[in-house]
Amino acid sequence: MQSTTASTPHFPRASAALMAVLLAACCLCAGLFTAPAASADDWRDKEYWLADSGITKAWEVSKGAGVKVAVIDSGIDAQHPDLKGAVTGGYDASGSGDPNGQKSVGSKPEHGTLVATMLAGRGHQPAGASPSAGPAATPPDGIIGVAPEAQLLSVSTWLGSPNPSGKSDQDQIPEAVRWAVDNGARVINISLGSTTPQWPQSWDAAFLYAEQKDVVIVAAAGNRIGGNTQVGAPATIPGVLTVAGVDRKNVASVDASSQGISIGVAAPAENLVGGLPGGGYAEWAGTSGSTPIVAGVAALIRSKWPDMSAEQVINRIITTARDAGAPGKDPLYGYGILNAEAALKADVPEVSVNPLGTIAEWIRVHRRGNAVPATPVPSATPVASAAPTLPEATVPAAKAPSQRDSAIGAAVVIGFAALFLAIIAAAAVQLRRAAGDPLAPGEEPETGATERVNPHRKPHVTDGRTG
Structure with missing residues (x-):
């Protein structure tokens, strides 16, 4: 079987x-x-x-x-x-x-x-014997x-x-x-x-x-x-x-x-x-x-x-x-x-x-939790065959997402991507500053940053040459 x-x-x-x-x-x-x-x-x-x-x-x-x-x-x-x-x-x-x-x-x-x-x-x-004869028979x-x-x-x-x-x-x-x-x-x-x-x-x-x-x-x-x-x-x-x-x-x-x-x-x-x-x-x-x-x-x-x-x-x-x-x-x-x-x-x-x-x-x-059927009523004639107790089980189909659900999902993905890129860029700037690298052309100091000045230090003068 x-x-x-x-x-x-x-x-x-x-x-x-x-x-x-x-x-x-x-x-x-x-x-x-x-x-x-x-x-x-x-x-x-x-x-x-x-x-x-x-x-x-x-x-x-x-x-x-x-x-x-x-x-x-x-x-x-x-x-x-x-x-x-x-x-x-x-x-x-x-x-x-x-x-x-x-x-x-x-x-x-x-x-x-x-x-x-x-x-x-x-x-x-x-x-002359009977099927019900006692054990002594x-x-x-x-x-x-x-x-x-x-x-x-x-x-x-x-x-x-x-x-x-x-x-x-x-x-x-x-x-x-x-x-x-x-x-x-x-x-x-x-x-x-x-x-x-x-x-x-x-x-x-x-x-x-x-x-x-x-x-x-x-x-x-x-x-x-x-x-x-x-x-x-x-x-x-x-x-x-x-x-x-x-x-x-x-x-x-x-x-x-x-x-x-x-x-x-x-x-x-x-x-x-x-x-x-x-x-x-x-x-x-x-x-x-x-x-x-x-x-x-x-x-x-x-x-x-x-x-x-x-x-x-x-x-x-x-x-x-x-x-x-x-x-x-x-x-x-x-x-x-x-x-x-x-x-x-x-x-x-x-x-x-x-x-x-x-x-x-x-x-x-x-049997998928379906209710047990009531006691069948006997018929006057022999039943040809017992029918299945329960109908064929079905599984509900998954609901397709709406357009609004799709739009919200895309916006969330884009937002997270932008935030991630911003974090990477900020981290790169901090690493260069820690290493003493000058700012690249077009870069500006971070907002709110202050420069320490030594009042006893003489100004550095250049002669106009690269150096």
Whole structure:
């Protein structure tokens, strides 16, 4: 993604094209490894984060029932065995997929299904079993997501290669966000990113819309191996819960994570497993996988406390995180490593504002101080695309000087020049007098000068000769 500035609301065409490539090239999938054939139980057994991050303990409180989570990605294969019944709607923001958003598109078509299974996979339920069966029941085969009772909305985007429809990320991302909000998403998962912290102004209105509609947005920090040494947009947008990655030892991942001041929390990013379109499975790595783990926990919280505000949900996640790295918030772990059990069970003080900032305030300060627009009114039909929040900024032209100003300026210059010449001439006369030089022809003594006369000195007489 190419950068934009506060005073540049639109990108050049070449920059927009490069942004689209990088968004998917940094799809934050540090590695995708299709392992040898194995039973579904073997794949489920590899989900170490369910216990290590306190998720199985959090299930004692909530499994995400009644919460819609939108996955803005490359599309979800809703027919995957572990996702049957999980995907309840969708939309194609790319213009090149199926209208329901469930066709895998873009340069990494498998990406959305990997994310979806980690977030809300339900596994292969044995005959007669229910997805809401208690922990004492026999675990199902396949991938179990963090919020296995949540509902998924698949919002497909085409990124990383030329889009047949011609729609760029500048159109797809805001359109996807607004559709998700208008269709009931309480949490939005964005496992996509870029190599620049800046975002186009065309995104402002959509992210502001989500903020004003009390939606939690969770985004991936990016991976060093994918070129993201620093967190890139949209994970740099104020108010977004940005997720970094750690390895099996809870140390910041060297390859499968990045760093930046916008990071809110860290979660597992290595040795991950997920489902592939067509019913397969794969091992992978990256903050693309860390993000649905955290988004899933947000869904658990919103299910437990349906009236809890987005800022309270985010505050609960970061406040209960286990501190890591430098004491307090730092650019590698944010506020710490995810602790899902504490996020669902701990007493957390309420906050009145989002601890990660607000896009409304950022727009007010950085988009040339223009007023933040009022909350958009939802339409009966999906909004095709979010319009730029603000008009193109203009800079007033400098006022040309008047003729009077020019005349005054010239007179001042001439006056100073005359004064300077007079000072030089007077100084020259004084120097000659000090050296004993006679006055030059036509020169006169200075006005007011007196001659000292020695009364005892005889007059000097000349003989008329030169001398």
